[in-house]
Amino acid sequence: MPAHTTLSRLSDAHCADSFEPIDEQEVYDARKEHLVHEMLSHLGEDPGREGLKRTPLRVAKALDFLTSGYALSAEEIIKKALFEEDVREMVIVRGIEFYSLCEHHMLPFFGQAHVGYLPNGKVVGLSKVARVVDVFARRLQVQERLTSQVADALMEHLGAHGVAVVMEASHTCMMMRGVQKQNSTTISSAMRGTFESDARTRAEFMSFLDR
Numbered sequence: 579m580p581a582h583t584t585l586s587r588l589s590d591a592h593c594a595d596s597f598e599p600i601d602e603q604e605v606y607d608a609r610k611e612h613l614v615h616e617m618l619s620h621l622g623e624d625p626g627r628e629g630l631k632r633t634p635l636r637v638a639k640a641l642d643f644l645t646s647g648y649a650l651s652a653e654e655i656i657k658k659a660l661f662e663e664d665v666r667e668m669v670i671v672r673g674i675e676f677y678s679l680c681e682h683h684m685l686p687f688f689g690q691a692h693v694g695y696l697p698n699g700k701v702v703g704l705s706k707v708a709r710v711v712d713v714f715a716r717r718l719q720v721q722e723r724l725t726s727q728v729a730d731a732l733m734e735h736l737g738a739h740g741v742a743v744v745m746e747a748s749h750t751c752m753m754m755r756g757v758q759k760q761n762s763t764t765i766s767s768a769m770r771g772t773f774e775s776d777a778r779t780r781a782e783f784m785s786f787l788d789r
């Protein structure tokens with residue numbers, strides 16, 4: 579997260595429009611705010627009108643949150659909550675909601691992730707599975723890469739026999755613009771280890787998702 583910055587940094591932004599933050603104390607990330615201010619102008623808006631005055635600041639904060647996954651490490655998250663347990667059966671965390679941004683339009687796509695793994699002497703704290711989904715969702719993404727990254731991170735750091743990830747999402751870039759299809763959803767999957775090599779394991783995982 580960028581620290582609060584001083585007004586002097588505003589001069590670095592090389593922007594033709596004048597950007598006057600309402601309150602120096604409120605400057606959060608001068609460069610980002612400046613860019614949003616300029617974009618508002620280019621959209622034909624008046625960035626100085628009451629409702630938009632704090633919008634550059636709000637957008638800068640929102641974008642930082644929505645891309646906060648870049649600064650997080652799945653390994654760190656998983657390592658903190660790995661427990662030795664002699665469990666051999668499949669563990670599934672399903673219906674993990676996620677929000678991401680498509681890298682083509684920077685518009686949201688959102689839906690649910692279903693994650694399964696086959697423990698190999700260790701189990702992970704369940705909340706960490708959902709946190710790992712967020713680590714990769716809070717970035718600019720395509721759904722297929724997001725799905726693979728979650729599977730690869732869990733496979734690598736859990737030391738599991740196998741990992742399965744299925745994600746189902748609605749893409750607002752297909753809904754609000756472009757082809758404008760409101761009801762299509764996209765399903766992507768990534769199978770690793772036993773889930774990839776053994777059809778019965780894969781089928782068992784899928785059967786739990788149907789319930």
Ligand SMILES: Nc1nc2c(ncn2[C@@H]2O[C@H](COP(=O)(O)OP(=O)(O)OP(=O)(O)O)[C@@H](O)[C@H]2O)c(=O)[nH]1
Pocket residue numbers: 680681682719720721722749751752755756757
């Ligand atoms: N495979 C994949 N495609 C995505 C994802 N998010 C958005 N897209 C697609 O990326 C494609 C970009 O295609 P382009 O032709 O370059 O962009 P565009 O002109 O805006 O395309 P339209 O959306 O068809 O108007 C579109 O088909 C989007 O639907 C994703 O997560 N995975």
Ligand SMILES: [Zn+2]
Pocket residue numbers: 680681682683684685749751752
């Ligand atoms: Zn898109």
